[in-house]
Each structure stands twice: as structure tokens, then as C-alpha cells.
Amino acid sequence: MPVPRLQRHMLPNGLRVVIQPLTSGPTVGVSVHYGVGFRSESPSRSGFAHLFEHLMFQGSARIPRGDHFRLIQSAGGAIDGSTHQDYTVFHQVFPSNALERVLFMEADRMREPVFTVESLRTQVDVVKEEIRLNLMNKPYGGFPWTVLPSVLFSEFHNTHNGYGDFSALEKVSVADCEEFFETYYAPGNAVLTVAGDVQPCQVMELVWRHFADIPARTVPAVSESDEPAPRGMRTGVHHDRRAPLPATAIGYRLPDPRTAPLRYLAHMVLCSLLSTGDSSRLRRRLIGRTGVATDVSMGCGLFGALDARHPDLLLGVVVHSPGTSTDAVIAALDEELHSLAAEGPTPREVDRAVAMTAAARHRKFDSLALRTPALGTLELLFGRAELLDKLPGALSSVDAVDLATAAQGLIPDARAVVQLVPGTPGGNE
Numbered sequence: 001m002p003v004p005r006l007q008r009h010m011l012p013n014g015l016r017v018v019i020q021p022l023t024s025g026p027t028v029g030v031s032v033h034y035g036v037g038f039r040s041e042s043p044s045r046s047g048f049a050h051l052f053e054h055l056m057f058q059g060s061a062r063i064p065r066g067d068h069f070r071l072i073q074s075a076g077g078a079i080d081g082s083t084h085q086d087y088t089v090f091h092q093v094f095p096s097n098a099l100e101r102v103l104f105m106e107a108d109r110m111r112e113p114v115f116t117v118e119s120l121r122t123q124v125d126v127v128k129e130e131i132r133l134n135l136m137n138k139p140y141g142g143f144p145w146t147v148l149p150s151v152l153f154s155e156f157h158n159t160h161n162g163y164g165d166f167s168a169l170e171k172v173s174v175a176d177c178e179e180f181f182e183t184y185y186a187p188g189n190a191v192l193t194v195a196g197d198v199q200p201c202q203v204m205e206l207v208w209r210h211f212a213d214i215p216a217r218t219v220p221a222v223s224e225s226d227e228p229a230p231r232g233m234r235t236g237v238h239h240d241r242r243a244p245l246p247a248t249a250i251g252y253r254l255p256d257p258r259t260a261p262l263r264y265l266a267h268m269v270l271c272s273l274l275s276t277g278d279s280s281r282l283r284r285r286l287i288g289r290t291g292v293a294t295d296v297s298m299g300c301g302l303f304g305a306l307d308a309r310h311p312d313l314l315l316g317v318v319v320h321s322p323g324t325s326t327d328a329v330i331a332a333l334d335e336e337l338h339s340l341a342a343e344g345p346t347p348r349e350v351d352r353a354v355a356m357t358a359a360a361r362h363r364k365f366d367s368l369a370l371r372t373p374a375l376g377t378l379e380l381l382f383g384r385a386e387l388l389d390k391l392p393g394a395l396s397s398v399d400a401v402d403l404a405t406a407a408q409g410l411i412p413d414a415r416a417v418v419q420l421v422p423g424t425p426g427g428n429e
Contacts, residue, residue, distance in 0.1 A: 006375075006386055007200045011207070013216040014188025018375055018385050019203050020195040022368070028196035029372030030102050031091035032110070033380045036184035037308075038162035039085045039225050047164015048172060050083040051127050052180055056090065057081065058119040061112035063105050065119060071101060078369065083162050085308040086225075087380055091373040096197040100206050107210035110187060115177040124169050131163050139242040143420055144249035144317055145302050151236040152251045152313060152416035155227045186217035193376035193385070196368050226311055229253050234416045239425050245294060247319045247420040248326045250333065252410050254300055256310035258382065265395055266402040267314055268305050271298040272360070273345060273353035273403065274336065275316070281336045282318075292324040306391075309381055314410070326419040334412065341408035344400040353403075358392035 009017040038049045059065035072079040077094025092102060135141040146161035153159045192211070194203050230253075255263040274282045275298040286293035298316040301307045318329045345353070365371045365388060379385035 008379075008385075009204060009207070011187065011212050013212065013214055014186070014219065015207075015211055015214070016191045016379065017204070017207055018191060018193045018379050019198065019200045020193075020375060020385075021198050021200060022196050024196065024368060026096045026197050027093055027368055028096045028099050028102075028194065028198055029091065029093045029368040030099070030106065031089055031193045031373040031376045032106050033087050033089045033191045033193070033373070033376040034185055035086070035189045035220075035222070035380055036088055037084045037086045038160065038164075039157040040184065040220075040223060041157070041160070041164075043156050043160075044168065045164075045172070045176070046160050046168045047127070047162065048168070048176070048180065049088060050162050050164065051123060051169055051172060052177065053081045053083045053088050053090075054123040054126060055115060055119065055177060056109055056113055058116075058123065059114045060105075060109040061114065062108050065114070068105055068109070071105065072098075075101065077102075084303055084377075085162075085312075087377065089373050089376065091369070091376075093196075093369045093372070099194075099198065099203070100210075103206050103210050106192070107214065110185065110190065110211070111214045113181060113185075115174050115181075117174055120172065120174060120177065124172065127163070127169060128166055131166075135163065137242065139244065140240060140247065140319075140420070141242075143238065143240065143243075143247065144251070144315060144418060147236070147238045147418050148249050148251040148313065148315065148416055149302065151234050151418055152230065152253070153227060153311070154230075155225070157223065157225050158227065158311065182217065183220055186219050187211065187214050188216060188219040191376045191380045193372050193379070195372045195375060222309070225309065229414050230416070232413050236416070236418045238418050238420045240420055240422060241424045243420060243422045245319050246322060246324075246326075246422060247317060248329045249418040249420065250316040250330070251416040251418075252314040253414065254310075254312045254314050257306055258310065261394075262397065262402065263406065264300070264306075265391075266398050266406040268300050269350075269353045269357050269395060269398045270340075270403050270406045271300060271314065272357045273340075273349055274298050274333075276353070276356050276360070279352070281340075282333065285332055285336070286318060286320070286329070291321075292328070293318050293320040295319040306381070306387065307377060322422075326417065330412075330417060337407045337410050341404050344404040347400070350398075350400050350403065354395050354398055358395045361392050361395075 007019040075098040079092040081090040150159040257264040275296050282296045375385040378387045
């Protein structure tokens with residue numbers, strides 16, 4: 001069945017609204033994206049965007065602290081938020097009869113969140129514990145997304161990760177939070193997405209009722225994050241005291257999806273050709289034939305394809321045996337890339353890689369919980385929420401020549417390589 005056409009609206013205060021009615025059941029997804037992520041941070045405020053995501057759940061003028069979670073969950077829904085390079089998103093899925101309640105709560109915190117010393121200190125501690133659990137005390141924690149950008153890039157906005165550091169988080173004040181909200185959380189810097197069991201006219205009636213009176217504010221300009229591509233291969237070493245096996249991460253700059261969409265799609269398909277499924281080139285070579293690796297993966301984007309503005313990364317990770325060097329892993333990758341660049345893939349490889357890339361997109365966004373924020377992400381970053389449903393079909397335009405060209409572009413003197421070494425420097429636990 002064809003996917004229902006999207007509707008777009010804009011309120012006088014600048015809030016953009018995307019609506020997609022679906023007949024998947026009596027459920028609705030709502031997401032609110034704000035155009036601020038960890039690439040918006042200054043060096044003295046590393047990790048602030050992620051901390052602020054937590055603070056936006058700590059109550060607003062008419063919603064007491066803790067009630068946003070409680071009211072969604074008591075209605076049978078699920079709720080979450082996340083911070084990315086160029087945006088922060090709050091999203092929830094719930095029974096359709098709770099739509100007005102959810103829109104009211106989202107509007108209330110867009111209008112007037114409440115920041116207190118108590119909630120700030122509590123959330124700083126929560127974020128610090130999250131860093132300990134997800135990065136410090138977890139095998140391969142944050143690898144490679146917290147490590148590789150600092151090797152491939154040079155500018156602060158591209159090199160630092162979204163968690164920040166403890167010292168910067170501990171210095172945040174309530175006044176800092178209020179200033180951050182005024183700067184980045186304006187309705188004109190946001191996209192509201194509603195998808196599922198809805199009637200667009202009824203949605204817009206509720207949106208006008210709850211969001212239209214939020215005052216418009218100046219919207220910050222989209223920050224320019226691009227920088228010159230690296231000259232010469234860049235390398236780094238990352239020690240992980242909890243990792244059982246060494247690993248190698250490889251990063252390349254991706255084409256800009258706005259100016260070179262077909263080249264970007266070719267890199268998505270190339271990643272599938274190299275690492276998706278047992279018959280992919282690298283998995284067949286490094287796992288099936290030689291047994292030197294236990295896992296091989298490649299993908300576009302630090303958090304997924306089309307999840308950030310330019311520049312973004314193509315990432316590859318190989319977890320391998322202690323007797324296999326990073327140089328051997330890189331040599332195997334380069335041989336496969338050279339073969340693809342010189343001879344091109346077979347027709348069967350092209351068909352398989354295109355089909356698997358498209359199928360992965362369909363599977364990933366089949367659920368309302370993932371589809372709704374994905375629509376908002378594409379609208380905020382590229383002004384094209386409809387890409388979510390058009391992209392699988394567009395992938396079919398990628399051919400053998402496109403893939404050979406993409407492989408040829410992944411040259412050794414424009415990449416970053418990070419070697420993960422189990423244990424601590426010097427071998428001491």
C-alpha cells in the first residue's frame with residue numbers, strides 16, 4: 001500500500017509541523033526536534049546539550065517534575081529523548097486517545113521549562129553515571145563514535161563527543177540553562193512531528209490550541225561545521241581495560257548528502273556490500289575464510305545514515321584476534337576496495353547490496369516509535385521528511401559504476417585509523 005502523503009504546516013511563531021496519518025493501529029507517535037546538538041557546544045560547555053536533554057524532563061510551568069514520564073507511561077505509552085550531532089529529540093508513542101495530553105505537555109516545556117539547582121545537580125549526577133556505565137565500565141564502550149571523530153577531524157565542534165567531561169558538567173549553573181533555552185529552544189528552531197492514527201485537521205486544531213501562543217524568538221543560524229579533508233592518514237590508539245579482544249576502527253569523510261545525494265547513497269550500498277551478511281566481502285574474508293575476526297561492520301553516519309548535516313563519517317569496525325595486527329586488517333580492506341575500484345562489483349553483488357540496504361531501511365523504520373522521530377530528523381536537517389519513504393526506492397539507482405567510484409574514493413591518505421588495545425597503557429589494570 002502507498003504511504004499516505006505528508007502534510008506540512010508552519011505556525012506564526014515559526015514552529016514547523018509534519019503530520020503523517022497511518023493505519024497501523026490506534027496508536028500515535030509524537031516527536032519534537034530542536035536544532036541543537038553537541039556540535040553547537042563551546043569548549044567550555046562540552047556535554048551541555050545532552051545534559052540539557054535530561055533537564056527538559058524535569059518539569060515545566062504546569063507539569064510537575066516527573067509527571068511527563070508518569071503521564072505517558074500511565075496511558076500505556078513509551079517516552080524517550082536523545083542528543084545527536086545537530087539536533088536533540090524528544091519522542092513518545094501512546095494510545096491515540098492521549099494525543100491532546102501529550103501535545104499539551106510538549107507545548108508546556110517548549111514554553112516554560114523549570115530549572116532548579118536541585119534538578120540540575122541531580123541530572124549532572126545522572127549523566128555522570130551514564131558516562132560511567134556506557135563508556136568507562138563497558139567493553140568497547142563508546143567505541144568508535146567517541147574516539148574516531150577526534151582523529152579524523154580537527155575542529156572542536158567535530159572532534160568532541162556528546163557526553164562531555166565531568167569538570168565541564170559540574171560548572172553548569174541554572175543561569176546557563178536559562179540562557180541555553182532562550183538561545184536554542186525557540187519554536188522557530190523546532191519541528192513537531194505527529195504520525196499514526198490521526199486526522200490531520202484535528203491534529204492542527206490541537207497544535208494551534210497549545211503551541212500557537214508560545215512567543216516567537218530569534219532563531220540561531222545553522223552553524224557551519226565543515227572543515228578541510230585530512231591530508232595523509234591519521235592514526236590513534238585507544239586503550240580499553242575491559243575489552244576482551246583488540247579492534248580496529250576506520251573512518252572516512254562522507255559526501256555531502258545535500259549536494260551529492262547519489263554519491264552518498266552509493267556509500268550506503270558499499271557498506272552493505274562489504275559487511276552485511278555472511279556473503280559480504282569483508283565478513284567472508286575476515287571471518288569465514290581466515291577466521292581472524294569475530295565481527296565486521298561498516299555504516300554511514302556517526303549515528304546512522306542521514307542523521308547529521310555535513311560533515312559526517314563512514315565508519316568501519318573490525319574486532320579481531322590478538323595475533324592479527326591493525327595493519328593486516330587495513331591491508332585486507334584496501335585490497336577489497338582496490339578490487340572494487342578496478343573491476344567493479346558483480347551484478348549479483350550490486351543487486352544483493354541494494355536489496356539489503358533498502359530492506360534494512362524498511363525494517364528500521366517500520367515501527368511508529370522509530371518512524372516518527374526519523375521523519376522529524378529528515379525535516380529538520382534537510383527539509384525533506386518524505387525521504388524516509390522515498391529513500392529505499394532511490395537506492396535502486398545505485399549501479400556498479402557508482403559503487404566502484406565510491407570504493408575508489410576511500411583512499412588511504414584521507415582516513416583515520418584507531419587501534420583499540422585491550423588493557424591500560426603500560427599493561428596495568
